[in-house]
Amino acid sequence: MSEYSKPLPAVQPWSRPFWEGTRENRLLIQECKACGAKIFYPRKACPECWSAELGWSEACGRGKVYTFTVTLTGVEEKFAGDLPYVLAMIDLDEGIRMMGNVVECDPGDVEIGMEVEVVFERVTDEITLPKWRPFRG
Ligand SMILES: [Zn+2]
Numbered sequence: 001m002s003e004y005s006k007p008l009p010a011v012q013p014w015s016r017p018f019w020e021g022t023r024e025n026r027l028l029i030q031e032c033k034a035c036g037a038k039i040f041y042p043r044k045a046c047p048e049c050w051s052a053e054l055g056w057s058e059a060c061g062r063g064k065v066y067t068f069t070v071t072l073t074g075v076e077e078k079f080a081g082d083l084p085y086v087l088a089m090i091d092l093d094e095g096i097r098m099m100g101n102v103v104e105c106d107p108g109d110v111e112i113g114m115e116v117e118v119v120f121e122r123v124t125d126e127i128t129l130p131k132w133r134p135f136r137g
């Protein structure tokens with residue numbers, strides 16, 4: 001794993017629980033204790049009411065493809081081995097939208113509205129990335 005050369009997230013104090021969660025194969029999302037809003041990406045204050053009283057809850061890990069693109073060519077060398085790959089925006093059942101790769105399927109089979117579930121790809125000792133695959137039930 002030490003040869004991982006793609007960009008890694010910069011873990012911030014307010015996003016650390018998210019990355020600790022993915023490392024344990026859990027998808028955690030921020031929740032405002034004042035107004036109940038679900039929040040993604042992680043922040044220091046609620047974007048709905050500005051409360052700083054935020055907590056975390058575990059998402060069910062399911063959602064639907066809101067939109068996506070298939071990358072076929074024209075990428076930096078470090079991504080060439082992934083071609084073709086799907087980058088999608090996923091609407092989680094919890095009502096938030098998250099960007100990520102759709103994996104474990106032919107890119108030609110991905111459709112808007114397709115049901116997906118989270119999978120976790122450990123890329124370094126510290127970072128595990130959430131990705132999405134077709135929902136298998
Ligand atoms: Zn709030």
